[in-house]
Amino acid sequence: MVKNITVFTTNQCAYCHMVKKYLDNKNLKYDEVNLDNEPNRRQEAISLSGGMTVPVTLVTQHDDSRHVVVGFNLSSLVPLLS
Amino acid sequence: MKNIIVYGADWCPDCHRSRKFLDEKNIQYIYLDIDSDKSIKSEMLSLTDNKNIIPTIVLPNGQILQEPSNQVLAKALNDFKSVSSDNEVIDLVIVGAGPASLTTAIYTTRENIKTIIFEKAVIGGLAAVTDLIDNYPGFEDGISGLDLADKLEKQAKRFGTQIEFNTVKKIELLPNNDKKIHTENGDYVARAVLIATGTDYKKINVPGEKEYLSRGVHYCATCDGAFYKDKEIAVIGGGNSAIQETIFLTKFATKIHLLVRSSIKASEVLQKKLQSFIDSGQVIVHLQTNIVSILGDNQLVNRILIKQGDIKQELAIDGVFIFVGLKPNSEFLNNSSIELDQLKFIKTNNNLLTSMNGVFAAGDIRSGSTMQIASAVGEGATAALHIRQYLESLKSY
Numbered sequence: 001m002v003k004n005i006t007v008f009t010t011n012q013c014a015y016c017h018m019v020k021k022y023l024d025n026k027n028l029k030y031d032e033v034n035l036d037n038e039p040n041r042r043q044e045a046i047s048l049s050g051g052m053t054v055p056v057t058l059v060t061q062h063d064d065s066r067h068v069v070v071g072f073n074l075s076s077l078v079p080l081l082s
Numbered sequence: 083m084k085n086i087i088v089y090g091a092d093w094c095p096d097c098h099r100s101r102k103f104l105d106e107k108n109i110q111y112i113y114l115d116i117d118s119d120k121s122i123k124s125e126m127l128s129l130t131d132n133k134n135i136i137p138t139i140v141l142p143n144g145q146i147l148q149e150p151s152n153q154v155l156a157k158a159l160n161d162f163k164s165v166s167s168d169n170e171v172i173d174l175v176i177v178g179a180g181p182a183s184l185t186t187a188i189y190t191t192r193e194n195i196k197t198i199i200f201e202k203a204v205i206g207g208l209a210a211v212t213d214l215i216d217n218y219p220g221f222e223d224g225i226s227g228l229d230l231a232d233k234l235e236k237q238a239k240r241f242g243t244q245i246e247f248n249t250v251k252k253i254e255l256l257p258n259n260d261k262k263i264h265t266e267n268g269d270y271v272a273r274a275v276l277i278a279t280g281t282d283y284k285k286i287n288v289p290g291e292k293e294y295l296s297r298g299v300h301y302c303a304t305c306d307g308a309f310y311k312d313k314e315i316a317v318i319g320g321g322n323s324a325i326q327e328t329i330f331l332t333k334f335a336t337k338i339h340l341l342v343r344s345s346i347k348a349s350e351v352l353q354k355k356l357q358s359f360i361d362s363g364q365v366i367v368h369l370q371t372n373i374v375s376i377l378g379d380n381q382l383v384n385r386i387l388i389k390q391g392d393i394k395q396e397l398a399i400d401g402v403f404i405f406v407g408l409k410p411n412s413e414f415l416n417n418s419s420i421e422l423d424q425l426k427f428i429k430t431n432n433n434l435l436t437s438m439n440g441v442f443a444a445g446d447i448r449s450g451s452t453m454q455i456a457s458a459v460g461e462g463a464t465a466a467l468h469i470r471q472y473l474e475s476l477k478s479y
Binding site for chain 1: 098101102105106203204205206210211213226227228231232247295296297298300302304305306307308309310311382401
């Protein structure tokens with residue numbers, strides 16, 4: 001079971017838009033960290049994904065296990081949201 | 083498509099399994115918890131001849147499955163999809179959801195031609211990841227790729243276009259001239275197909291490119307540019323995309339080395355815009371320059387080796403953005419009877435018909451296309467008219 005979801009995005013990133021749209025369509029709530037507005041949190045996204053790219057989606061389950069999905073990658077994201 | 087209904091309960095492991103299966107296939111369904119309301123349980127029992135078994139899954143064609151294994155569920159869904167929800171073959175399946183595809187869908191759905199689009203990545207395609215589209219008619223100040231994609235999607239959906247995230251693996255011509263579309267989520271049958279899968283940025287195949295992907299090597303400025311605020315980067319390429327993205331990246335990077343293999347081929351308008359950044363020293367152009375390798379500290383890129391004539395030198399940079407031309411997204415057609423040109427773009431006749439009867443192609447994927455968004459939209463409209471004509475010509479239609 002999902003406890004919370006955080007999506008790291010930038011304003012003009014189309015793949016970020018797709019992740020948000022997907023979560024919205026599933027009525028899943030998430031926190032968005034827009035790196036254009038919060039550039040000081042870039043390192044957080046880099047640490048999670050190991051790269052300098054967005055979207056980075058952090059899914060925290062009820063047992064506090066954390067899972068990171070880089071990009072708009074439904075085959076990785078969907079199983080985490082069940 | 084009507085809804086799939088899943089009757090279940092939170093404490094039921096098989097309900098979770100079935101829902102997980104549907105979620106993974108990105109199949110929409112309505113979940114009804116029988117514990118939340120007595121009337122829901124009664125409703126389920128009325129459908130199942132009082133068999134109190136969950137999950138009970140009702141498919142849009144009326145078929146009822148109780149506690150099905152994933153295999154049984156998959157087969158039922160495939161059988162159901164193959165003939166669509168009302169035992170009908172889909173009028174038109176479109177592969178790809180870029181400007182050509184969405185335009186066709188606007189036309190066809192507006193004329194009640196049932197249309198489903200399969201997209202494996204981003205709605206809007208390559209256009210959606212473009213910072214600013216300055217030459218698309220009707221937007222005097224230009225429009226961001228994301229906004230244009232959003233408008234096209236909304237317009238297509240307004241007329242009833244369905245867009246599914248799905249990957250097409252193969253298109254097969256059936257003996258009755260219908261087309262079987264093999265996808266990751268099962269098989270579909272359509273009367274007509276439009277392939278509008280567009281193109282993607284080419285790789286340059288130098289050492290370090292694959293190793294440092296997303297750790298200093300990038301193909302999407304609008305996605306990853308923000309990580310290079312106050313940093314020094316290189317952009318590879320000299321066409322419209324490379325120059326457009328270089329201009330976008332000046333918002334972030336303090337210095338950009340633009341590496342161009344021969345000379346800058348971008349439009350004059352873009353070159354003029356670029357000039358002000360060259361004059362200010364923010365962009366340094368290296369003509370007749372090739373990149374030899376991308377180097378780093380095993381974690382991140384920190385320099386590149388470039389070659390200009392016989393002279394090799396290292397440039398200290400934090401990242402490389404590569405925009406060196408486009409490759410067609412036609413890999414799924416490699417073993418099909420749809421004819422491709424030498425560069426793997428799809429050959430069509432004047433009616434945008436491919437070598438497979440009832441399969442059309444439009445936009446950047448089409449051999450001879452001009453690779454412009456406005457042209458792709460025009461081809462989308464043209465394809466829609468020819469598809470309509472084709473559908474009308476079918477005796478059974």
